[in-house]
Amino acid sequence: MSDWYDGEVAGEGEAVDPRLEKFILYHPGENGRNAVFLVGVAHDHPSSVARVAHLLDAVAPDVLALELPPLAIPLFRLYAADEYVPPRLGGEMSTAIQRAGDARIVGIDGPNAAYIKLLVRRVIADRVSVSDVSDIVGDSLKGVGHALACRFGASIGRLTSCVPKLYTHIAYDSASFDTPSAQARHEQSHVTERQSFLRVVELPRATSLIDAVREESMAVRLTELRSTGDVVAVVGIEHLEELSEQLGNTARSTGGADPIGSP
Numbered sequence: 001m002s003d004w005y006d007g008e009v010a011g012e013g014e015a016v017d018p019r020l021e022k023f024i025l026y027h028p029g030e031n032g033r034n035a036v037f038l039v040g041v042a043h044d045h046p047s048s049v050a051r052v053a054h055l056l057d058a059v060a061p062d063v064l065a066l067e068l069p070p071l072a073i074p075l076f077r078l079y080a081a082d083e084y085v086p087p088r089l090g091g092e093m094s095t096a097i098q099r100a101g102d103a104r105i106v107g108i109d110g111p112n113a114a115y116i117k118l119l120v121r122r123v124i125a126d127r128v129s130v131s132d133v134s135d136i137v138g139d140s141l142k143g144v145g146h147a148l149a150c151r152f153g154a155s156i157g158r159l160t161s162c163v164p165k166l167y168t169h170i171a172y173d174s175a176s177f178d179t180p181s182a183q184a185r186h187e188q189s190h191v192t193e194r195q196s197f198l199r200v201v202e203l204p205r206a207t208s209l210i211d212a213v214r215e216e217s218m219a220v221r222l223t224e225l226r227s228t229g230d231v232v233a234v235v236g237i238e239h240l241e242e243l244s245e246q247l248g249n250t251a252r253s254t255g256g257a258d259p260i261g262s263p
Contacts, residue, residue, distance in 0.1 A: 046175060057099055070106070072151070074155075079094035128206075135206035136210060172190065
């Protein structure tokens with residue numbers, strides 16, 4: 001995978017697509033193998049969709065890891081089977097599947113058994129209050145319900161001509177027909193605004209704990225997956241820095257920029 005970074009992705013000294021200049025972190029692994037590309041996305045943003053598409057056109061990972069529950073993967077495979085490029089449904093996740101070639105496709109987000117085990121362990125260790133436990137259980141049940149709905153929706157889609165849309169599409173004041181520079185500028189503005197907001201707002205303890213457990217479980221899964229080959233992981237930009245730190249080896253940014261989009 002080292003030649004992917006040094007050649008195709010970095011652009012071999014030529015001008016780099018501005019949508020590739022940020023939000024990609026490369027963990028080389030050992031001797032150029034078992035490497036990980038962490039690709040940060042603003043979900044459904046056209047710049048992020050393009051970044052994922054261009055990266056997967058340039059590389060050939062053994063594994064494509066997506067910030068989706070394992071139960072949701074069949075539905076997004078269905079979206080990816082669209083005749084349109086990129087697919088009309090599923091944003092950057094279905095785009096990644098459409099461009100993944102022969103890569104093994106894996107959902108690394110909760111809910112799953114490992115996530116629930118880590119969550120229970122963390123709740124006990126942190127002596128979480130009853131009210132916070134109630135919020136955590138409620139969120140977990142919603143997650144399980146949505147994941148099961150995605151799996152059911154995939155079954156319906158395979159058996160009928162109906163393709164269920166079981167996620168909320170995020171609309172932006174940016175479109176796929178905008179120039180790459182315009183898309184990148186809008187995405188950066190959106191990310192900067194969101195990061196600024198999160199820096200001044202104190203999230204509920206239950207939300208913070210859930211996010212921390214999600215990131216830990218995704219990092220554990222990525223560590224497992226990289227032992228089987230090279231990995232491209234598509235995750236939300238807000239998870240990029242923490243996942244990179246938890247992977248443990250030194251990361252290189254393909255654009256030399258701050259991975260969380262700070263100004």
